[in-house]
Amino acid sequence: MTTRTGSARYDGLGKDGKGRVSTQSGVLNDSPYGFGTRFENEPGTNPEELIAAAHASCFTMALSFALAKAGYSDGTLETSAKITLDQKDGGFVITKSELDLKASVPGVDADQFADIAADAKANCPVSKVLNAEVSLTHTLNG
Template sequence: MPIRTASARWQGNLTEGSGTVHTGKGGLTGNYSFKSRFEEGEGTNPEELIGAAHASCFSMALSKQLADAGATDTSVETTAKVHFDKTDAGMTVTRIDLETVGQVPGLDEAEFTKLAEAAKENCPISRLLSPGAQITLNARLG
């Protein structure tokens, strides 16, 4: 399997500096800063990037679960809400709430929920993050 690469460059001090992140071969490029991470400033932040990674990984894992069960999805849309909270250990990602809506003709809600739970357990990013953060799931057909 290939090794995936991302990079970040930071310039300046913590509160007034800024940085740029890049993924892979021209995939994503974004600016980040103290304000985009700890306030409501423009740009992205590491927690949003974790959310994007988790949402995309989960969507693909759910699509696989559906295919393995003989169902064909027309779309899976997932949002990851990453909770970044102050704890005794410092700022910590404490929870990620996955919200997914699937368009899966011929599949009932109960089966979709069951397959979504399996995807949550088997998604490589969920497996990476679950020892340190609680992961919740709200799955529904749209």
């Protein structure tokens, strides 16, 4: 079993509050977040972009391992994720994660690739934890 940690601190309340977020690895270390970074493009991070990065990296790694298991040994996978945050019932909810994959895997059949990618999308741990629509578009360069 693997356990990873992150932490957050918020000083002040509501729009006037300022937060700091850190990760166990130290990649994020007291990185700023708050209303301005979430809704107004101020410098810093926000939960949705962290989820987008987590989903893109999780899916890409799952696909990489699935392609290796299928016998492929070379290639490049580049994924972006777009998280949608909507207002609902007086609050906010993440409704969608759109994965967009650009791939180059020499020798892979397009149909086989699509099947392997769809399975990776459905079964990467971050896809499974999201209670939202998860979509995938991909471009395969032979």
